[in-house]
Amino acid sequence: MANHKSAEKRNRQSQVRRMRNRVNRSKMKTAIRSLNQVIETGSAEEAKAALAVTVPVIAKTASKGTIHKKNASRKISRLTKRVNGMETSA
Template sequence: MANTPQSKKRARQNAKRYDVNRARRSRIRTYLRKVEEAIAAGDKDAAAAALRLAQPELMRGVTKGVFHKNTAARKMSRLSSRVKALG
């Protein structure tokens, strides 16, 4: 348990950041799921539109420290290649 004032403050900050990061990660996953659903349905136009909306959200997650840069790049690459393959 936190004893010093500094460690108590850090515990409060960590709890607050945890909530913010969890909400942001959930939001990004929702955007990615919409792309996945459009791909599964075989709708190329909807998948491309969902991908265009998901990309800035994913990159914002990188700048906010929720995802690593390479993780986001890998996800975008794999999703875009799957959308492109819908033909």
């Protein structure tokens, strides 16, 4: 347990940051999950529309510092590759 005033403040701040990061990460995972469902079942046009919704969510998560920017870039790249692969196979 924190014994100093500054340590108590750090504890409060870290709890707030943890919850904020958790919300951001959850939004990102939900967006990716919904995109994956569209890729599995839907058409290429639906997948492109879902990708257009998902990419900004991932980028925003990275800009907030919840995930690393290269991690976000990798996720966006792989999802875009999957959507573009649907187009060529269809």
